[in-house]
Amino acid sequence: MATKTVPIAGSRPVVKRQSLARRRDLGAWLRTALAVLLTGGFIFPIFFWFTASLKPFGLIFTLPPVFIFQPTLNWYSVVLGGVSYNDLMLKLTGALTSTGGGFYYSVPYILSSIRVAVASTLLVILLATPAAYGLSRFSFRRRHDLVFWILSTRMMPPIVAALPFFLMYRQLDLVDTYPGVILVHTVINLPLAILLLKSFFDEVPFDLDEAAMVDGATRFQAFYKVIIHYVLPGLSATAILSFIFSWNEFLLTLVLTRTGVRTIPVAASTFDSSTGGTEWGFLAALGTSAMVPVFIFVLFVQRHLVRGLTMGAVKG
Helix, strand or coil, X not given: CCCCCCCCCCHXXXXXXXXXXXXXXXXXXXXXXXXXXXXXXXXXXXHHHHHHCCCCHHHCCCCCCCCCCCCCCHHHHHHCCCCCHHHXXXXXXXXXXXXXCCCCCCHHHHHHHHHHHHHHHHHHHHHHHHHHHHHHHCCCCCHHHHHHHHHHHHHCCHHHHHHHHHHHHHHHCCCCCHHHHHHHHHHHHHHHHHHHHHHHHHCCCHHHHHHHHHCCCCHHHHHHHHHHHHCHHHHHHHHHHHHHHHHHCXXXXXXXXXXXXXXXXXXXXXXEECCCEECHHHHHXXXXXXXXXXXXXXXXXXXXXXXXXXXXXXXC
């Protein structure tokens, strides 16, 4: 006689809950693994570049890569310490080279990049903030067309503007000058800054402007005493992006400079020799050193960065 199994009351919901819990745990593990892989993909080039700046030249491009080695500061001694290139080559190879001493000394290039990036970022913020406020708060004919035109300037490849800029700069005697480089960095970063700041101003209720003006403030006073405080995270995020874009700008800076002004990207493009090809050790040391000022700048404003980049993402 066959026996009939009677299910225990409430057992099926418990099994379902356990199955859902296992699936949630598996999903969490998969998301974590994916996040680790993506983060590693972004961090590994920086890690490799840093280790390359500490390796002897023969170990930089060995396959498989070598990660356990005796570190050396030879490349930094020339790039940051001002040690003569000939002296270092004599020490490493026992032979002199034809390259002049101090050719790869890069502290002046780093200072030039800091000067240009800081000045252009300040100009971008000073010009973009009132422009973005006006586009956000005032209604006038063809305003959306103006916003689209500002956006369209970011679609243009920089090489298209290189020749016109050079011809204008030559007439104005701005080639190979700090004001000229700062101006062109400001021009290329200004459209993006205006669009970003406009989106931040759009998230601030118009009622705040009206309340301030009802209390006797002028439009300008309402702007700089009330509204500007609500978009400080957005200003920080915009300043960081403008600083990074200026720091990394290469093409227009190369076209508009000679030897008087030389930023890090332009200087790095000259790190080669007629006999040895690209000087990867010195280039890795310069690249690693060039990351430090950006990290310091971001460190000071990181508290506002995430809030500024996510500002207005959630309403309610």
